[in-house]
Amino acid sequence: MDFRVMGLEPPLFHTLQHMMDMSEDAAGENKTYSAPTRSYVRDAKAMAATPADVKEYPNSYVFEIDMPGLKSGDIKVQVEDDNVLLISGERKRDEEKEGVKYLRMERRVGKFMRKFVLPENANTDAISAVCQDGVLSVTVQKLPPPEPKKPRTIEVKVF
Numbered sequence: 001m002d003f004r005v006m007g008l009e010p011p012l013f014h015t016l017q018h019m020m021d022m023s024e025d026a027a028g029e030n031k032t033y034s035a036p037t038r039s040y041v042r043d044a045k046a047m048a049a050t051p052a053d054v055k056e057y058p059n060s061y062v063f064e065i066d067m068p069g070l071k072s073g074d075i076k077v078q079v080e081d082d083n084v085l086l087i088s089g090e091r092k093r094d095e096e097k098e099g100v101k102y103l104r105m106e107r108r109v110g111k112f113m114r115k116f117v118l119p120e121n122a123n124t125d126a127i128s129a130v131c132q133d134g135v136l137s138v139t140v141q142k143l144p145p146p147e148p149k150k151p152r153t154i155e156v157k158v159f
Contacts, residue, residue: 050113051066052087052114058142060139060142061118062138063114064136065114065136066136067131069091070134074090074091074092075087075088075089075131075136076089077127079118083120084115085115085116085138087113087114087115088112088113089111090111091107091110091112093109122141123142127139
């Protein structure tokens with residue numbers, strides 16, 4: 001099926017068309033194609049379900065994420081590859097008690113994760129995290145700006 005006939009343009013629809021074409025080919029010739037792995041899909045969902053606010057101050061960056069009802073043991077803040085801030089954890093459903101049934105289950109449960117590439121001036125040795133009133137605030141201090149180089153005077157020798 002050609003989506004361009006319907007006035008739709010790539011890249012999203014090009015990818016969909018490619019997947020549909022591959023599935024037709026695979027059905028006829030027993031070919032396989034590389035679909036996203038379960039862990040990739042799980043991580044993508046976890047990242048999409050974790051909104052964050054990022055603020056820049058004169059001396060720091062602050063990342064704020066809503067974490068209602070979570071304890072400090074449920075939240076993990078890490079630095080990967082010296083410049084990637086990783087915030088992850090898991091929300092767990094309360095233990096079901098005998099004789100109690102859910103009428104509605106709307107609160108999110110499961111793993112959550114967010115990754116942020118830190119700027120070059122972020123001091124990864126000066127990171128603090130505080131969870132207050134259900135909001136996690138991760139503060140990354142900035143490195144001081146480099147001092148400008150002073151001009152050097154070079155002596156000229158005359159012979």
